[in-house]
Amino acid sequence: MLRTLIIATASLLFVTSALAQDPNIKHFSKDGLSFDYPAAWQLTDKSSQQMQLIELAVGDVVVRVRSPREWLKTPDKEAHAKKLFQEQYVDDFMAQLEQASLHPKRSTVTTQIAGADAEGVRIRAVLDGEPGGMDSYYRFLSDRLVNLSIFASDKDIVKVASGWDLVRNSIRIETPPQPKATPSPAKGRP
DSSP, X not given: OHHHHHHHHHHHHHHHHHHHOOTTEEEEEETTEEEEEETTSEEXXXXXXXXXXXXXXXXXXXXXXXXXXXXOOSHHHHHHHHIIIIIHHHXXXXXXXXXXXXXXXXXXXXXXXXXXXXXXXXXXXXXXXXXXXXXXEEEEETTEEEEEEEEEEHHHHHHTHHHHHHHHHHOEEOOOOOOOOOOOOOTTOO
């Protein structure tokens, strides 16, 4: 009786999990970083030893997921990472548009990443006759900085909003590994 109940419960869990998987959604998980994204989007992993860099593309839209691999255990390290991976990134993009005489406009924006507020910057210019540019957001998750950015025309950003929301809301970073306690040598031993 108990064995039958266990088998029935296990079968029910298997069927439920199989039904819960949406064929229109893929899952990325590597080196502690994970998120869901639309199956129609192309994923390219451009990671290095210093940073995870995942690009998602659909049509003329590019979404970048960037996360330095360093664990940021102090406010000073967080401030340095923000300056390097958010502020410098945005400044470089702005400078590229200015050099191309596109007269970009910059504004502060917020969104949600993994269920909490994330600060960001929106840069807009007229690109190929369409208003568009980059939205770049950052948040600290499990002692790592996560930077999410989307490059597209405003019209295309509206078209891919549900996919962008899926990435932003599902992103996770595993907690940092805890150092293992080393046993101290027993006293009184030679």
